[in-house]
Amino acid sequence: MRAALAFLLMTFPAHAEPRPVPRPGAEIVVLSEDGSTEVPDEAAVARSVRPVQQLEGPDGIAAEMAAAAAEKLDDAGTVQVSDRPETRPEDRVPAEPEPAPATRVPPSETGSVALCGRRSIVGETIAPVTGPGGCGIPDAVRIRQVSGLRLTRPARMDCTTAQTLDDWVRDAVIPGIGRRGGGPVALRVAAGYACRPRNNQPGAKMSEHALGHAIDIAAIRLADGSELSVLRDWDEGAEGRVLRALWRAACGPFGTVLGPESDSFHQDHFHLDTARYRNGGAYCR
Template identity: 50%
Template structure:
């Protein structure tokens, strides 16, 4: 009897508990309005590391790339008067060493223009030779080309300073080219467009006569004058140099 009474009481208690139970779970549920399901990232769009701004003290303190030495020299030099003569336009290039004994130039200049006449290729020489060259251009050359009825505008230069032996022969003496005392001319180009070329006009007509007068006019101002009739090495150009010869100038 006591057992039945206890079971009845337990059944009543369970039934009452189920009647009073909530409709939903009492476990807390995350509310999206308080704690969003997926929090947004707070990382910045770009790095917060400091960046150099143009003109900042640190940026300006960084050394600029070095300009090549050859470029600096080229931008700092200007063609102007050399050898103390405004009619000789060029560059002072200082002492030029030679690879062979006897070669080289002291206080050399690179000449671009003499007495208003351009050189097709700048020629390196010493000042004595540059001054002799200028005097001949103004005097003997100007007189010799009068039959052309036009002034010489440019000279075609085929050689200036060159450290070598005479006519490139092994064992021969050093050429005057190797001492900065010589210049070779192959053509005379005039303002009216005409050209006198040694290879084309020597011994031929009016231009040939002008070339002979040019050859003759250089003999005296220059110590050595060689032309097409001297040897096969000079058949296409004049060779002028300021070498001193015993007994006077050597002209062929």
């Protein structure tokens, strides 16, 4: 055994690297009609032609893309849209409806149920409002709209005050403003019911706001988004003249009407109330 190993080491040097021996190629055998086999010459074996046409180089690829794009063009040269099935209705996300332009609602369409005896007053009856020191509204309603003009925030009051506000809007505000700015659409409310003394002054008498007899109006909003503002427009040009006419028209239907010329507490709004204790006529200032 040792002698055989020594012989092998002498025959193959240690530093020689083994090299892979090429595997003989596969032999091609052809079956004849009589059942015998034969090996054809290499020249007789033809390479098959692949049916796939290869694109050579970027020019070939660009040409193929241009041809595909041309198939999508109609005679007018415009791109044809492929016929794809529409999304099922249940998969569609409904679009947000665009807000309708601000318009005054005709009084006949304002409410389906008469509130305070009128369909032109929109809102709801609410539970009696109570508060300390005599504050409260026994027969309370929450008003959202009068004669087609919405209140920028709901106001609590009694029905007498709601009806008087409705009269003033119908008889004075709407005809007095006319089509200026597209016409009036809303009353900007500064205050409704509030359990407090007059002008929030400690020791003063109870405010008519604390009884649901009053509402403060800071501005009249128009359809184009502009406003007739008591603070900005009082005694200023045509807008000021309109506001003064509306203030004057409120005097009589309302028992108390206060504006910018009454005192410093009313520089930015009209105070309108239906005080029940007045016997000598309305107090307007």
